Amino acid sequence: MIRVVLALAGRGLRIALRRPQFLAPLVVFPTLLLAVNTGGLSQATSLPGFPPVQSFFAFQIPAAITQSLLLGGVSAGIATALEMELGFFDRLVAAPVPRSAIVLGRLLSAAGLACLQVTWFLVLGLIFGVTIEGGIPGVLVVFLIGSIAGTGFAAIGVTLAVRAGNASVVQGVFPLVFVVLFLSSAFFPQDLMTSPASEIARYNPLSYIANGLRNPIVSEIQLKPVLEGLAAAVGVALVFGSLSVWTLLGKLRDA
């Protein structure tokens, strides 16, 4: 089982890295939005109630990471749907491997990809003068939450792909990425958002994931936001990881 998962994860990563033209949008769009947000709204840190941060750029990096990971989830879903459309999935199903390994392999490759995405944004931050206040442990926390969240978002994409079996349906989810992102505190402190977005953000797991990613970047590591971020990421990964396996098993049973 583990060998199969590792082999499929390696395959997924190799394919992703071989086609940088499909990989680039995962970081290009969030990087552009990061630049636009920072260039346009950097004065927002002087608003009453804005938490003390070294710069608005540092505050926005977790938002860019979260956005990139969500796009990675869509990309994982599209990759799965394309494998179904092109028949590779049928060959996997016919092979003597556990069905759950097919999904878990895809999720593990998404976790690997998430580490690369997190690396991109942390390096970008360091280049433009951001100090990771949490030090090396802070960086590790960002990688931990980022990779688990990336796995969870990929699980959402895979669940949709298995259910729909069609890449264009998964692609259609793309705008929703921005809806859930805007309805979280990823871009701005929750207390400064307007109602009802601020109320929705309170219950949006993305808010906790973004705050968990942000805390080690903008301050010394604090247990509460980090644990909340970790719990939200693990929750999303567990719920949607189980759902993706369950959806696949159900689909194969019906077929």
Add this chain to the structure above:
Amino acid sequence: MRERARVVAALVRRAVNEIVRVPGAAIPGVLAPTIFMLGLTAVFSKVTDLRGFGSTEGYLAFILPVGFLQGAGFTGAATGVNLARDIEQGWFDRLLLAPAPRPILLSGLVASAALRSLVPATFLLCVGLALGVPFPGVGHLLLCAVLVMALAASAACWGTLVALRFRTQQAAPLMQVGAFVAVLFTTAYAPAVLLQPWMRTIADLNPVTKVLEGVRQGFVGPQSWAVTWPALVAAAGILLVLGALAVRGMRRTGS
């Protein structure tokens, strides 16, 4: 002359038919700017409290024109994607065999994009007015229509250039990124005085800033000729440059 007008009209009719027959195809072009407009308003509206912001009409009124231009940009990019699809499927080759000059073929594509851009603009205007944006007057709406259509036509020229160069729908992100960058690296999020110096420099150099200010003026204050004429000149200039490049690309195609 009449024959040429008939060719342009036929190409425009073909694009309009697509909206009528596949209304779902128009949804992303409407949905994306709407999500951005409402999302940015929900998240960033407190920045109107910053000293120097100026506008007292609220952040939605400030950001609505950005939505107009984003809608125009996405519509223009979609024209490029449709052209790439036509190239992939061989329909464009048949079009090139027709006894119509290449600039006339381009005019048909560009005119259809200009017309289609009124769909997201109208929807966004209705949403904005429903949420309390003050009515800017019929005269200003006509100016907005002219500027939005000109920008959509320019974006269509850009999309055409990219489609002719890469001849595949996979180049779609490049078409969209062009429109995205042109619209957002302006005074999109905040007035010029609040931008970071590097962003202000880019915004000052970016002619789309003038177009945006021309569209925005009636929503955040009185309309003024001093803002209107630079907007019209900038829109015409962008269209002229990109149009000339697209005509050159069309003439070189297949030769």
